[in-house]
Amino acid sequence: MDAAAALCLVLILATTTASPAVYAQQTNNGACVASERDALLSFRAGIWSDPQNLFSSWNGQDCCQWSGVRCSNRTGRVVKLDFRNNLFMDDMFDEWSGAKPHAMRGNISSSLVALHHLEYLDLSGNYLGGLGVPIPRFLGSLQSLVYLNLSCMDFDGKVPPQLGNLSRLLYLDLDNTWKPNYHGNMLHIEDISWLLNLPLLRFLDMSGVNLGAIGNWVQAVNMLPNLRALRLRECELVSLHTPIVHSNLTSLEILDLTDSGLYTINPAYWFWDVGTIRHLDLANNLISEAFPDAIGNMTSLEVLGLGGNYLTGVKSNVLKNLCNLRVLTLWSNRINQDLSQFLEGLPRCAWSKIELLDMSLTNLTGEIPKWINQWTDLSILQLSSNRLEGPVPLEIGMLGKLKQLYLDGNHLNGSMSEEHLATLVNLEELDLSYNSLDMMISSNWIPPFKLHVAYFPRCKMGPHFPRWLKGQRDVINLDISDAGIVDDLPDWFWSVFSNVQYLNISCNQISGRLPDTLEFMSSAFIFDLNSNNLTGTLPQLPKRLAELDISRNYLSGPLPQNFGAPFIQDLLLFENSINGTIPIYICKLQLLQVLDLAKNFLVGHLPRCSEETTEPSPILALILYENNLSGEFPSFLESCSELVLLDLAHNNFFGELPTWLADKLPDLSYLRLRHNKFSGSIPVQLTQLGHLQYVDLANNRISGSIPRTFANLGAMAQEIHTFGNPLVWSNERPANPDTSYSPKYDDSLVVVMKGQYLDYTSNVLYMVGLDLSCNNLVGEIPDELTSLIGLTNLNISHNQLSGRIPEKVGLLRSLESLDLSYNEISGEIPPGLSDITALSRLNLSYNNLSGRIPSGNQLQSLIDPESSYIGNNYLCGPPLSRNCWEPDAAGGDIEEHQQEAKYFYLGLAAGFVFGLWLVFVIVLFRTCAWSARSRAVPSRWTRLPQGLELQLRRG
Structure with a gap:
């Protein structure tokens, strides 16, 4: 170059x-x-x-x-x-x-x-x-x-x-x-x-x-x-503020200021008048100005690198005089144009000279033009992560010097056949990831090229395994994930790709038994085989392997006592049928950062790693949920000072939670211990963990009160960031347009929220929750909980909590799910509850709440709202059918209504007394009348009127 x-x-x-x-x-x-x-x-x-x-x-x-x-x-x-x-x-x-x-x-x-x-x-x-x-x-x-x-x-x-x-x-x-x-x-x-x-x-x-x-x-x-x-x-x-009066750099040919934090390329401060510059690289800076016209005067330029900036108004015709141009990189700037129009504006005198063209992530639209074949010297073409559509033209196969072709992350469709690739004899890197392309390639086709990088995620290559890959023995990076392959892994697979560093065949339905050993793959660095139908036991792993994901397969048998890969960072084996105990060899993996063995059949106690090593463990995430593990809270975690995520849910751990959590695990952010047998009270030290953003202690035997010091959990009261999070892959892999980062786990954290189990994927990075349900907690709900304004899920149901709902509950504006059911909470529902506009699930059932149910905002659109309040015999108002005398939503004087009710009941009582007195008087008169009739000579003035007498008789 x-x-x-x-x-x-x-x-x-x-x-x-x-x-x-x-x-x-x-x-x-x-x-x-x-x-x-x-x-x-x-x-x-x-x-x-x-x-x-x-x-x-x-x-x-x-x-x-x-x-x-x-x-x-x-x-x-x-x-x-x-x-x-x-x-x-x-x-x-x-x-x-x-x-x-x-x-x-x-x-x-x-x-x-x-x-x-x-x-x-x-x-x-x-x-x-x-x-x-x-x-x-x-x-x-x-x-x-x-x-x-x-x-x-x-x-x-x-x-x-x-x-x-x-x-x-x-x-x-x-x-x-x-x-x-x-x-x-x-x-x-x-x-x-x-x-x-x-x-x-x-x-x-x-x-x-x-x-x-x-x-x-x-x-x-x-x-x-x-x-x-x-x-x-x-x-x-x-930043530059002093203009250059005259440049002495009359011999300068190479100027590389990549990634140096530059904000400006104002011509007054730069070397634009140096006519000798042939290589200019200003990539990965913070330049957000308009595309400088002065670049068009640098007619000696052969290499121009402006990628990774924020340039605006990028017009290709500014470069029309750069006839020596051979390398042009503009990635990550906002070109916002049709690809054909932009290419037509580039210097025609350089069309047959340009060797490298990188316009990835520039918001290009339209189709790839058929006349792309006029760029006869193109060696590298990168158009990744744009909005290109339509088919890949056959003419792209006429670029005989092409070594790297990156079309990933677009909306390309149609099919690609041998005709597209048959003459690309120099092709070494091909990335068609995340398009809607059908690879219509015959199984007996022999490619003329030897690929080093072969990326086809989400391209349709199946249902049969692509046999044309058999001759690609030089592949270093291979990704055929989510490619619709429903087939057995061919016998030649492991030998042909024995030199790979990155291998990803995940999210297919590939069957076959893993070999007993993969040690012969000495260059292997990342293996991702998850979500297939692979069987066998965990093989002996390559020495250099750093990341391994064989989750969601059918591996069985126990873990080997020594499975190799001494430098492995991430080991993901969840959702298999692995049994037996966790071997002590885990403790010897001094670089292990993520261990996920969830949803297997593991038994016994966790190994005592402190006996194997005196070095602190770098582990960031330990995920063991849904096994049959037992024992007290693992003491070896005292040496895991960098731990961020701990998930021991759905096991048989017992005993009290330790008091050393804050001292020994200062970075802990996710703690999930639900469905175990932990007992005792919640240690106050737990609430000193400043990074803790998700706590799930549900379905245990925890007693005592909820500590008021939960207000110390600062991570539950602020915006969550993903930088440095162990749930994100640290090593580069093909860019997925669906997300700006690559989550390590498909369901690394199962959250009970909104009344159901939810498998959180990348969203777990943003989960802020507190679940203390199904325990033996007593006392009141601390008012201090309302300071945790970042909470999205709060569940303290099925306890023995009493007192009132905190008046400031409306401050929890981020809450999506609130469950206080099955307690002994009394008093009225605070009106501020209606201020939580994000709320979609509310459960206050089976308490001793009373008064009018608040209305307004999100409370009117809850799912099955009536069930949120059942079991509270003194609640009234919509959505319940029980009416109440309290004021409606428009307001009113409650004392006035209470006074009216008092007079109503007094009048009712007076009427009852008067009616009773009237009956007594009538009976008395009737008795007297019968007595008068029995006399021989009745007195005329004592005789009752005939009508009244008749009525008394009938009565």
Whole structure:
């Protein structure tokens, strides 16, 4: 590529113009200078680890014959020391995994100052520093140096200004972006004026060196007239405010300011008038300005990298004069155009020259144009994560130089056949993930290419296993997940893909028995086989394996006592038929972060890991729900200080909850212990866990009261973030457009909410809940619970709680489910309950609540609202059929209604008394009448009227 060619040019110039002696071999038979030999031996004495045995040849008197040492063929003086660790990229894994790295370890002896003629020093990729160990100042005394490479080392602290004494320097590389054995090591510069003393400098790389304190870095760099390559990636550069009057960088060809926190590319502050720049990379910054027209004047540009910014108004016709353009990356900017229109605006004079075109995540629409075949030099085409639609044109198969084709995350449809791929003989990486494509490829087709990356998630490849993959033995990353495959795993599968690093066949219906061992897959790093029909036992795993997911299959038998993969980080085996006990080998996995053995048939106690190791465990998530495990709360968790998620639900654990939770598990965020036999009270120490956002202690034997200190759970009272959460994969995998992150578990946490069991997927990251139901809790509901305003689920049902519902319950605005049923709660329902607009499930049944049921807002749209209040004999009003005299929703004077009711009942009583008196009087008159009739001579004035007498008789 262009960058590599330019870099090679700089290297050649930097190492040949200084002195021919730099690369000259020792040709005379005399021994090297004794003082320099002694200096080299002192240097070796400071190296206490030499994995590559670079010093094995350091024998005899002639140091010029030693490995890594070159001398002048004229003077015998040491002019070159080359101890570059060419395998330092491999050390990224080795250092992480604890395997033996290739880098030297030790320190740089000051004896090197005796090498007065040293012109070339390369110690890159070695561990010769450490936390608090800066670049040695004495290196500034090696004034003959023209080449100094200290990149990819582990120095820390201030870059010594003494490097400004190296006035002959042509090449200076302090790249600190890749930090081996990183523990916070950071180089920084407080004063860059020493750079002005290096006028001959042609190559400068200070990537990863913090320049945040340097406000005049542009002016300083502008004083290096011979500079040809400048790399300042990840340097935290400050914003530019002083315009450049005149640029002295008349030879600058490479400018790389990737990921340095830049906000502006205002032409007044930059090098747009440098007509020699061929490589310009400003990717991964914070530039949100309009696309600068000045770029269109940089006619020498061959490489233009602007991806990962927020540029607006990106118009391709601005680049119409860039006829030398070979690499264009605009990913993650908002182009917001039709793909065909944008491509037509790019310089036609460069259509046949462009080798790399990356416009991923730019909101492109439309179809891939058929005339894409005119871009005959295209080697890399990346159009991922846009809104492209329609079929993939057959013409894309005419791009014979194509090595990488990324069309993932679009709305492409139709089919892809052999005709699309038959002439792509150079194809190495193919990503068609997350489209609606049918792979209509014959099972006996033999592809002309050898893929290294093959990504087909959610493409229809089945129902038969794609046999055309049989010849792809060079595949490193293979993903055929959710591809509609309903077939047996072919016999050749494991041998053909024995060199894979990433393998994903999940979410199909693939059958077959796992082999007894996968140790032969020595490069394997990530295996995802979940949600298939695989059988067998857990095999012996590859040594380098970091992530394994064989959940939702049919694995059986016990876990092996030693299943390999000593450096594994994530082990997911949930929902199988694994039985037996958890082996002690789990305790020896010193890098294990996630262990999920849920929904199996495991029995017995958890192993006592403290007896196996004295090292703290890095485990972040332990998920063991729905087994038959027993014992007290696991004591080995005391050494798991980084634990975030603990799920022991649906087992037979017993005893009291420990009081050391806050001290030993300070980062605990999810605690799920439901359906066990835990007893005792809720320890106050539990409420000191500041990160705790989900607590489920339901269906145990816990007694006592609810601690008022639950108000200390700050994570339940704030917005939840997913950064650093163990439920998100840390390693890169194909981008899923359905989510901005990749959840590790399909149902890592089963939440009882809204009256039902819900399998939470990625949403578990945002779950904030408290479930204390089905215990023996007594006392009142603490008012302090209403401060947990982030709660989405609160369930304290089926206890013996009394008192009233807290008046400020309406503050819990995020509640989706509230269950207080089956308690002895009394009093009225607070009106503020209607303020919880997110509420969709409410259960207050079977308590002693009274008064009018509040109305308004969400309470009117609850599911089966009447059942929310049954079992409370003194509640009235809608949705119950029981009317009440209390005021309606419009309000009123309750005392007035009570007074009216009092008068009503008094009147009713008076009427009853009067009626009773009237009956008494009538009976009395009747008695008198009968008495008068019995007399011989009745008196006329005492005789009753005939009508009344008749009535009395009938009565």
